[in-house]
Amino acid sequence: MLPSSRIPRARIDLSALRHNLGVIRRAAPGTRVMAVIKANAYGHGMVAAAMALGDADAFAVARLEEAIELRAAGVGHPLVLLEGAFNAAQLTQAAQLGLELVVHDGSQLDMLETTAIAHRFIIWVKLDTGMNRLGFRIAELAGVWQRLRALAAPPLEMRLMTHLARADEPDAALTAQQLQRFRAAHSTLAGTVVTSVANSPGIFGGAARQGEWVRPGIALYGVSPFADRSASALGLRPVMSFESAVIALHDVARGETVGYGGAWRAARDSRVAIIAAGYADGVPRQLPNGTPLLVGAQRAPLAGRVSMDMTAVDVTDLPQVRVGTNAVLWGPDLPAEDVAAAAGTIAYELLSRLGRRVQREYSDE
Numbered sequence: 277m278l279p280s281s282r283i284p285r286a287r288i289d290l291s292a293l294r295h296n297l298g299v300i301r302r303a304a305p306g307t308r309v310m311a312v313i314k315a316n317a318y319g320h321g322m323v324a325a326a327m328a329l330g331d332a333d334a335f336a337v338a339r340l341e342e343a344i345e346l347r348a349a350g351v352g353h354p355l356v357l358l359e360g361a362f363n364a365a366q367l368t369q370a371a372q373l374g375l376e377l378v379v380h381d382g383s384q385l386d387m388l389e390t391t392a393i394a395h396r397f398i399i400w401v402k403l404d405t406g407m408n409r410l411g412f413r414i415a416e417l418a419g420v421w422q423r424l425r426a427l428a429a430p431p432l433e434m435r436l437m438t439h440l441a442r443a444d445e446p447d448a449a450l451t452a453q454q455l456q457r458f459r460a461a462h463s464t465l466a467g468t469v470v471t472s473v474a475n476s477p478g479i480f481g482g483a484a485r486q487g488e489w490v491r492p493g494i495a496l497y498g499v500s501p502f503a504d505r506s507a508s509a510l511g512l513r514p515v516m517s518f519e520s521a522v523i524a525l526h527d528v529a530r531g532e533t534v535g536y537g538g539a540w541r542a543a544r545d546s547r548v549a550i551i552a553a554g555y556a557d558g559v560p561r562q563l564p565n566g567t568p569l570l571v572g573a574q575r576a577p578l579a580g581r582v583s584m585d586m587t588a589v590d591v592t593d594l595p596q597v598r599v600g601t602n603a604v605l606w607g608p609d610l611p612a613e614d615v616a617a618a619a620g621t622i623a624y625e626l627l628s629r630l631g632r633r634v635q636r637e638y639s640d641e
């Protein structure tokens with residue numbers, strides 16, 4: 277019989293989320309933490325994550341809609357809009373919601389100048405020190421600073437930030453270069469200017485002491501930002517367990533195939549279990565045959581193509597498996613990092629693409 281709990285489901289351990297915030301604070305002593313909860317808190321549920329992380333000093337999101345949802349849920353923390361406002365209407369709303377704005381492009385300066393807003397923002401000026409994604413060139417900084425100062429409603433405070441492109445790699449020359457450029461640019465500004473540099477790999481990779489604020493995302497969720505160091509080695513606890521159940525079992529004769537394209541062929545008389553979780557739920561379709569899943573807490577190899585709502589596994593060697601047996605796609609005993617690697621991607625993508633229809637179930641022990 278199938279269990280009465282929803283399948284598939286993502287069990288979210290809020291105490292692990294808080295534990296990871298503590299680990300981050302110890303890795304970045306003396307800094308303030310802007311917890312990055314964009315993209316539905318990397319799939320974990322943004323409002324629930326914000327509630328559990330009440331000890332964070334601020335929250336960061338990518339888009340205005342995310343900030344609106346947080347304010348509507350009663351989150352009163354400082355909220356940083358990482359991509360800034362996209363148009364004048366957003367700027368007005370950002371002012372009403374008391375958001376902190378990242379300003380990374382000249383068009384956003386133009387907008388601040390032409391939109392008559394009395395609100396005095398806290399503004400994070402984003403410098404491009406080598407990522408070449410968002411941010412002003414270092415040579416532009418003085419001009420940007422001046423234009424912000426000259427606004428009709430000048431910023432309450434102007435801060436400086438940058439983003440690291442290769443902090444997840446040991447001893448990347450680019451990281452040292454970015455830090456050096458950032459320090460040099462910072463030193464040209466008069467007075468005390470608060471700064472922020474480190475994302476999760478920056479925090480654990482040694483950039484944590486650069487600046488007053490750190491911006492952890494993935495580490496909060498108990499995932500290692502490094503290819504060569506596990507989450508447990510960093511003291512982090514996985515927050516999500518993505519689970520489903522076996523909904524059918526088939527005996528497949530040697531030589532028969534399973535699923536679309538006949539992509540898996542039985543090398544012996546086999547037993548195949550069908551799990552109710554597919555790519556519409558966030559199981560990557562790229563997973564190859566043989567990728568381990570947990571069925572009844574035992575490893576079982578994936579058999580055939582992941583389909584939209586289902587995934588098949590070879591349970592020939594697990595005679596105790598029944599319809600209703602629990603299955604884990606990733607979780608504390610099957611790191612999302614490993615599953616992501618099998619799919620040729622990173623855990624960031626797996627978590628943030630967890631399907632809408634996957635019920636999030638929260639626990640807090």
Ligand SMILES: *Cc1c(COP(=O)(O)O)cnc(C)c1O
Nearest residue numbers: 312358439475476491492493494
């Ligand atoms: C998403 C994001 C982060 C968080 O990065 P992690 O690698 O998940 O820690 C930090 N800063 C900025 C600007 C971001 O966009």
